[in-house]
Amino acid sequence: MSKLTHQIQEALLQNRPILHEKETWYTTKELQWEMTKVQDYLITAGVSKGDRVLVGLPNSYQFISIFLGIINYGAVVVPMNPYMPEIEFLSFIERSKPVFGFIKPEYTNFLLKEEVKRIPLDSFCRVDYDGYTFFDFKELNKPFQREANIEEDSIAILLYTSGTTGIPKAVGLTHEQILETATNIIMSHELKSMDTTYCFSPLFHINAQVVAVLSTILSHGKIVLDEKFSATKFWKVLSEFQITWVSAVPAIISILLEKPQPSEIPTHVRFIRSASAQLPMIHAKRFEQRFGIPLIQSYGMTEAASQICVNPLPPKKRVLGSVGRPVGLQLQIVDSNGRKVPTNKVGEITIRGKNVITSYVEALNQNDFRNGWFHTGDLGFMDQEGFVFIVGRIKEMINRGGEKISPYELEDVIRQLPMIKEAAVIGIPHHLYGEEIVAYIRQKQHDHNDELEQLVIDHCERNLTSFKCPAKVVIVEDLPHGPTGKVQRSRLKEISLEYFQNRQHSSMR
The missing domain is CATH 3.30.300.30 (ANL, C-terminal domain)
Incomplete structure (x- = not known):
């Protein structure tokens, strides 16, 4: 058992409400039972530790129970966008090579079509599960490795990030890397058992998986889950469920600014976290002035299991326009020759630490890893107080x-x-x-x-x-x-x- 799986189990011991979805509160006991049911299916299907298991479901209680069940079982979660077109879905299967999967029925129906020649019709079995489908790929994709135990360096999540060549890079995040980032998030956001987060970000992204879900579970908090963001219900949900913090993206901040101000702004919201893209400074200023809620800008990426930098919470100093200070890892700005540049000088952001991968599982090359540092491809600078500012990207993404x-x-x-x-x-x-x-x-x-x-x-x-x-x-x-x-x-x-x-x-x- 890894430290991550041990801490997940410890966090679910005391029976209490933990997750709300569609007018229902689910308890830790119910979540544990669902995770056990998932693991029973994996055992019956002959899935081994280290095998890749596809999860192609929308935001839901089922996604989270399957996600946690796979990780605690010791297999590898391979999340996919549940809304991708069928042809792209077929390419994703061929790329990720799962041995088992949880997918929407329409994808299964697509794979059953005779014209889909690349999938042998005798290579799978299907089992309905709460409106979704188990899909067995073992005959098509042989397992990559077999593990007897869950080690700290065992891969827990496999995600794909497109490179500048257009060929997706496979990022394998280990139990240790994920726990390290979750711990950093809990510490930097001062998460406690009385906190409740509102999660509407897609669960097939590392941000929602680690920032919203795992960090909340490990800090004994609660999650209010929606399939997607809705501007019309946002403030109502925050008030009704006594939400204390939210992880969002700049596009949502912009949408909220364009909507009429709510009649009552909840005072129990400690902060709203902005990540995944650069937040325009004017939007950050307008948001705080209008709603009076601290907007915490941050910076992260899949290769670091999400968070890299984050601004301190009030009353500590925050710098609007900055993505904050590095948390739990080393960060330095370098020139094109890999030499560290002076303060306030623009260069490429490089990182290393316990939560940062040291190579891709699959990629055309490993050029992003040089001399022990991961080169992010992002351009930025660091001021004298250690605040990081991102100014652009080297890569053409x-x-x-x-x-x-x-x-x-x-x-x-x-x-x-x-x-x-x-x-x-x-x-x-x-x-x-x-x-x-x-x-x-x-x-x-x-x-x-x-x-x-x-x-x-x-x-x-x-x-x-x-x-x-x-x-x-x-x-x-x-x-x-x-x-x-x-x-x-x-x-x-x-x-x-x-x-x-x-x-x-x-x-x-």
């Missing part, structure tokens, strides 16, 4: 509301259309989501389709998760290229910003 999107993945999908000669995707600033996706395309000379822009959007929506689809499609005659023929994205972004600014000015005349 698009960050839409906290969702990291590879332009290469989207370009590959667009190029599937026969009339497309070339495609280049970038992110441009957006007041609500941080960035929005713009696809620039060149069509073949003999194809002149007046409806091409909409065709591209429709094609993307059929083949990709919604947040990966372009908000705008622009048809151009040429794209900026470098000496080697590669599209110059920085130059394209400059052209794009000028183009949309001119369009905005023209529409205002």
Whole structure:
């Protein structure tokens, strides 16, 4: 038994309400029983410790009980977006190679279709479970390893993060790394048994898994769970359930600022935490001035099991615009040669610590790990008091509301259309989501389709998760290229910003 599994079990010993969903409070005793039921299914199916188990469910009590059950069993949780299109789902299975899975019935029905030739029809069994489905992949995907015991360095969660090449990198987080981050969060947020958090962030992300769920469970607090964020019910939930803290993303902060102020702002909310993307300073100031609730900016990523930096809670000093100070790990800013830069000088953020992975489980290369440090690809600086500021990214990823999107993945999908000669995707600033996706395309000379822009959007929506689809499609005659023929994205972004600014000015005349 690892320290993480031991502490989870210890936190569930005293029978008490722990999780609320859909007008029902579930107790620790009920949660333990559900976890045991999950583990019985795994035993019956022949799942071994170290085997990968897919979880493709929406935010729910079932997700959390399955998630915890798998971790305590010693298998590896492989969370997936439960709303991804069927074709993307099939690719995810082939990439992650689970031996067992908990998925929505519609995915099972898709896999049963005869035209899905890549999945042998005799390679699985299905069992209904509370409206969801068990799916056995063992004949298709042989286990990667067999473990007799759960060690501290045993992988507990396997997540995928897209790289600049567009090929997803597999991040295997160990029991020790997850517990280390959860402990750091409990300490930095001063979480206690009287705290109740409101969780609406997607549970297939590391942020919700560790920040909202595991940190709350290990600190003996309570969770109010919703499938997704709703601006109309946000303040009502905070008041009704005496919520003391919330983990959100900048897009939600922006939405709340655009809505009418509630008649009563609950005074029991200690803070709202902002993570997953850069929060505009003007939004942070407006939020605190309007609602009087401390907004705690933070910084994290999957490779660090979520949290890296966070601002101190009041009455300690906070710096709006900063993601806070490093917590529980080492952070240094380096130049392109890996040398530490002076205070207030911009460079790449690098980290190392007990909660930071030292290599990817699967990746085309391990270049992000050099001399014991993980290179985040984020650009920033640190002031004299140790507060970290993020100013941009070296990598060409698009960050839409906290969702990291590879332009290469989207370009590959667009190029599937026969009339497309070339495609280049970038992110441009957006007041609500941080960035929005713009696809620039060149069509073949003999194809002149007046409806091409909409065709591209429709094609993307059929083949990709919604947040990966372009908000705008622009048809151009040429794209900026470098000496080697590669599209110059920085130059394209400059052209794009000028183009949309001119369009905005023209529409205002």
